[in-house]
Amino acid sequence: MRHVISILMENEAGALSRVAGLFSARGYNIESLTVAPTEDGSMSRMTIVTSGSEEIIEQITKQLNKLIDVIKLVDLSEDEHIEREMALVKVKAVGEAREEYKRLADIFSGRILDVTDTTYTIELTDSGDRIVEFIAAINADEIIETVRSGVSGIARGEKSLYP
Amino acid sequence: MELTGAEILVRSLKEEGVTHLFGYPGGAVLHIYDALYQQDDVKHILVRHEQAATHAADGYARSTGKPGVALVTSGPGATNAVTGIATAFMDSIPMVVITGQVPTNMIGNDAFQEVDSIGITRPCVKHNFLVKDVAELAETIKKAFYIATTGRPGPVVIDIPKDVTAEKAEFKYPDTVSIRSYNPVVTGHIGQIKRAVAMMLAAERPIFYTGGGVILGRGAAELTELAQMLGYPVTNTLMGLGAYPATDKQFVGMLGMHGTYEANMSMHHCDVLIAIGARFDDRVTGNIEKFCPSAKIIHVDIDPSSISKNVKVDVPIVGSVPNVLQEMIKLLKAGDKKPDAKALASWWNQIEEWRAVDCLKYDHDSGQVKPQQVIESLYKATHGDAFVTSDVGQHQMWAAQYYKFDKPYRWINSGGLGTMGFGLPAAMGVQFAHPDATVACVTGEGSIQMCIQELSTCLQYGLPIKIIALNNRYLGMVRQWQEFFYKRRYAMSYMEALPDFVKLAESYGHVGMRIDNPADVDGAMEEAMKLKDRLVFMDFVTDQEENVYPMIPAGAGLNEMILV
Ligand SMILES: Cc1cc2nc3c(=O)[nH]c(=O)nc-3n(C[C@H](O)[C@H](O)[C@H](O)COP(=O)(O)OP(=O)(O)OC[C@H]3O[C@@H](n4cnc5c(N)ncnc54)[C@H](O)[C@@H]3O)c2cc1C
Numbered sequence A: 001m002r003h004v005i006s007i008l009m010e011n012e013a014g015a016l017s018r019v020a021g022l023f024s025a026r027g028y029n030i031e032s033l034t035v036a037p038t039e040d041g042s043m044s045r046m047t048i049v050t051s052g053s054e055e056i057i058e059q060i061t062k063q064l065n066k067l068i069d070v071i072k073l074v075d076l077s078e079d080e081h082i083e084r085e086m087a088l089v090k091v092k093a094v095g096e097a098r099e100e101y102k103r104l105a106d107i108f109s110g111r112i113l114d115v116t117d118t119t120y121t122i123e124l125t126d127s128g129d130r131i132v133e134f135i136a137a138i139n140a141d142e143i144i145e146t147v148r149s150g151v152s153g154i155a156r157g158e159k160s161l162y163p
Numbered sequence B: 001m002e003l004t005g006a007e008i009l010v011r012s013l014k015e016e017g018v019t020h021l022f023g024y025p026g027g028a029v030l031h032i033y034d035a036l037y038q039q040d041d042v043k044h045i046l047v048r049h050e051q052a053a054t055h056a057a058d059g060y061a062r063s064t065g066k067p068g069v070a071l072v073t074s075g076p077g078a079t080n081a082v083t084g085i086a087t088a089f090m091d092s093i094p095m096v097v098i099t100g101q102v103p104t105n106m107i108g109n110d111a112f113q114e115v116d117s118i119g120i121t122r123p124c125v126k127h128n129f130l131v132k133d134v135a136e137l138a139e140t141i142k143k144a145f146y147i148a149t150t151g152r153p154g155p156v157v158i159d160i161p162k163d164v165t166a167e168k169a170e171f172k173y174p175d176t177v178s179i180r181s182y183n184p185v186v187t188g189h190i191g192q193i194k195r196a197v198a199m200m201l202a203a204e205r206p207i208f209y210t211g212g213g214v215i216l217g218r219g220a221a222e223l224t225e226l227a228q229m230l231g232y233p234v235t236n237t238l239m240g241l242g243a244y245p246a247t248d249k250q251f252v253g254m255l256g257m258h259g260t261y262e263a264n265m266s267m268h269h270c271d272v273l274i275a276i277g278a279r280f281d282d283r284v285t286g287n288i289e290k291f292c293p294s295a296k297i298i299h300v301d302i303d304p305s306s307i308s309k310n311v312k313v314d315v316p317i318v319g320s321v322p323n324v325l326q327e328m329i330k331l332l333k334a335g336d337k338k339p340d341a342k343a344l345a346s347w348w349n350q351i352e353e354w355r356a357v358d359c360l361k362y363d364h365d366s367g368q369v370k371p372q373q374v375i376e377s378l379y380k381a382t383h384g385d386a387f388v389t390s391d392v393g394q395h396q397m398w399a400a401q402y403y404k405f406d407k408p409y410r411w412i413n414s415g416g417l418g419t420m421g422f423g424l425p426a427a428m429g430v431q432f433a434h435p436d437a438t439v440a441c442v443t444g445e446g447s448i449q450m451c452i453q454e455l456s457t458c459l460q461y462g463l464p465i466k467i468i469a470l471n472n473r474y475l476g477m478v479r480q481w482q483e484f485f486y487k488r489r490y491a492m493s494y495m496e497a498l499p500d501f502v503k504l505a506e507s508y509g510h511v512g513m514r515i516d517n518p519a520d521v522d523g524a525m526e527e528a529m530k531l532k533d534r535l536v537f538m539d540f541v542t543d544q545e546e547n548v549y550p551m552i553p554a555g556a557g558l559n560e561m562i563l564v
């Protein structure tokens, strides 16, 4: 099963490699991993999307908690939460396709960030599923490249990871 | 007062109560050696290989419960230390290892003797630190000792660039330390403890399965009290030997791959398994599908990730052994419920039947020196009260099976990583910690050659270690597997061109003895023990193809042992 784990950790050099090293050393899957400092510069917030049996997920959270740099973590998938991901999609946009991709971007609430005579670069921020749908709606031959940020997640309601 | 980083390091070690520092010098740590030279508080012990520095620090820690400390230079010094760090990590041994590093402005430039020590050691330390600012050095050292010794203990590496050891900062050693992201749980959940006690009292076929955590957590007295209150059988893992007195009648021996018949059969047939500070290692469980098929399982461990990792348990209790066991004892004393005497009596009858199989019997009339006989002789000559370190192989198993450890901290071996070469340097650390005690190193002719150079260190410091080499002219443990599972194709398990260990010991300035007649074993052992201030290398020429029994082959359950 797919799980979204949100981690609050020390903003220390090496903290990221401890997490990444743990996943590779123990053979856990990483579907995506995002990390950036929080408003309190001493901490970072990481979201990891992983998958595995209940036993494996339990081990993953226990092993992550064991890392000295990890302050707190939560398996967001256990409760109501929001997931967002950003994609940048560069497409060939000539002739009729120009109008078509503009319309498609509108339908998906995307924004065209960069325009040239022959290309559009479209930004889309949404759930992973919607991003997949959007990319699927574009003619594969016309995709020049795509970049996805990976999922960021947060719990709904008042809950917070902050101590 | 302003001190250099090197001075701060040495002063901090003193503040931590460090008396022995095992190390080897090199360019990146020259400032530190200069600071060490100018003081007498921290005694530096010069080993002959950095692996030995870490094993010696480890042996010191295992025999005292205090953290061991090692110091090595950058690059090859650090890489040589990795085996010892990983050894300590697998067995959860508190240790602080200081590695020199190239100057901060050269890090990442493939500088002379640069390796990414933080990166290399990351997977085999509890935590590691790179100190880039001398102002943070003292606090980092405080944190390192705190992390190494609390919770589930483990090795911590502090990597210190050379320039940081030269720069100056105000020195004040912090009195306390708190790390917001690190708060190990010590007291167990009282509701869970009550459930556990109720389950223990309701048991008809209970057994205590206890491990290294009892020793690491200093809980041997509590375990003994609890087990004796209830009258239940106790089995120890290889790492737990000594946590419960081996000569007590409730002790059924070690369990697992080379455990006793009675221990493994009791495990297999128990209805309540009380696991304390043990981590359900694969050498213990055998085939996990067949493990303790009818048991409810209680598991006390300080590390949540040890619980339900390999085997799903019914009552998990996160906490430290002495704290949790004291609670259990209190509850038992306060309540009026007693174990089911009738059920327990018939359980013990069954266990005594298994014990009567006498699975550790061996042939006394072969005319050859039997390895088991040597260990029994060592036990007699040392009145069961020596510190015994071991290397890895058959000799390790025989030492574990035939030396009856009644006290914790006495049996010192590499269980998790299984590091050949551990025994002799570990014995050095033990002897430094206990200068007047008898320290024996049980080894094989293969293992001893992995750190043989330390005979020189032993001479320098006058360490009167007794080396008990069970010389079977084979990498015996490997050969045994080849005999059983590869139709006796002994690929590379034969030790050709062995040195003359007697002459070798003598050339290092020690006493050497060769014993090849079973009638001479006891006499030689007595004689060696009398040489109180000399290292004696006892080369026992043993029965070459003796095997370690019982044995649980791969894939089998605990009830499917191969007996003699
Ligand atoms: C050749 C060879 C053969 C072997 N054969 C066997 C065998 O037949 N039988 C056998 O048992 N082993 C055997 N081993 C050893 C085996 O590999 C493991 O090292 C060993 O079984 C682990 O012991 P343990 O479960 O006690 O755990 P340890 O590695 O000692 O771990 C300690 C556990 O206690 C916990 N702990 C630490 N401190 C505390 C505290 N204060 N409070 C509570 N919990 C705490 C830790 O979190 C951990 O889970 C063999 C090894 C070798 C090299």
Ligand SMILES: Cc1ncc(C[n+]2csc(CCOP(=O)(O)OP(=O)(O)O)c2C)c(N)n1
Binding pocket: B391, B392, B393, B394, B395, B396, B418, B419, B420, B421, B443, B444, B445, B446, B447, B448, B470, B472, B474, B475, B476, B477, B478
């Ligand atoms: C560093 C290292 N290399 C290889 C092994 C694999 N190994 C385990 S036991 C063993 C044989 C040990 O031989 P010896 O020291 O003579 O002991 P014996 O089994 O003969 O008693 C080997 C090679 C190991 N445990 N450690």
Ligand SMILES: [Mg+2]
Binding pocket: B393, B444, B445, B446, B470, B471, B472, B473, B474, B475, B476
């Ligand atoms: Mg051998």
